[in-house]
Amino acid sequence: QSALTQPASVSGSPGQSITISCTGTSSDVGGYNYVSWYQQHPGKAPKLMIYEVSNRPSGVPDRFSGSKSGNTASLTISGLQAEDEADYYCSSYTSSTVVFGGGTKLTVL
Amino acid sequence: QVQLQESGPGLVKPSQTLSLTCTVSGGSISSGGYYWSWIRQHPGKGLEWIGYIYYSGSTYYNPSLKSRVTISVDTSKNQFSLKLSSVTAADTAVYYCARARLARQAAGIVGMDVWGQGTTVTVSS
Numbered sequence: 001q002s003a004l005t006q007p008a009s010v011s012g013s014p015g016q017s018i019t020i021s022c023t024g025t026s027s028d029v030g031g032y033n034y035v036s037w038y039q040q041h042p043g044k045a046p047k048l049m050i051y052e053v054s055n056r057p058s059g060v061p062d063r064f065s066g067s068k069s070g071n072t073a074s075l076t077i078s079g080l081q082a083e084d085e086a087d088y089y090c091s092s093y094t095s096s097t098v099v100f101g102g103g104t105k106l107t108v109l
Numbered sequence: 110q111v112q113l114q115e116s117g118p119g120l121v122k123p124s125q126t127l128s129l130t131c132t133v134s135g136g137s138i139s140s141g142g143y144y145w146s147w148i149r150q151h152p153g154k155g156l157e158w159i160g161y162i163y164y165s166g167s168t169y170y171n172p173s174l175k176s177r178v179t180i181s182v183d184t185s186k187n188q189f190s191l192k193l194s195s196v197t198a199a200d201t202a203v204y205y206c207a208r209a210r211l212a213r214q215a216a217g218i219v220g221m222d223v224w225g226q227g228t229t230v231t232v233s234s
């Protein structure tokens with residue numbers, strides 16, 4: 001069970017859009033539509049932002065969107081805001097277990 | 110609204126067993142539809158899934174930790190627990206409990222929609 005691959009960091013200016021990729025294999029990301037994304041601010045617990053690839057929980061702004069193509073899932077944040085600066089983790093279900101990505105630090109310039 | 114709260118010792122000696130409990134409030138652990146999970150985060154690092162349990166007692170563990178992990182559930186107390194044996198300094202981390210929602214027909218895990226605040230466990234003599 002290897003961790004999913006995410007870029008270590010991404011950055012963008014307020015109002016811009018950014019995309020964070022999450023690459024796995026056909027055994028996890030590519031094999032199931034059970035990819036989720038989490039936002040974590042320093043010292044806080046993670047918060048679910050996207051589930052089942054592209055669904056947003058109630059209360060999550062529609063600036064956050066998710067997609068998947070093959071073994072790679074993506075999180076896009078449009079209209080970047082200062083409060084979006086955080087760490088983001090992807091996760092995938094795989095054969096009765098769960099695997100997380102290594103995390104991406106988003107900096108809002 | 111369901112809330113989760115971790116509790117347990119913040120300091121554990123090497124070679125001993127780490128024991129944590131997660132208390133569920135605002136909902137019943139026996140209601141079904143969820144796996145009750147443990148996740149940890151090493152200092153400055155990413156999230157690592159440890160395992161989860163269904164209210165019936167079915168468990169699944171991270172293969173890399175499976176030999177040392179036991180997750181149990183006490184439906185009468187609305188709690189679930191983590192035991193990690195033979196700990197070393199490498200087990201020093203923030204430990205979170207979380208609720209993982211099952212997909213229809215239990216085909217997979219949709220996402221972890223409720224998290225505890227996390228508890229820091231340090232392994233040191």
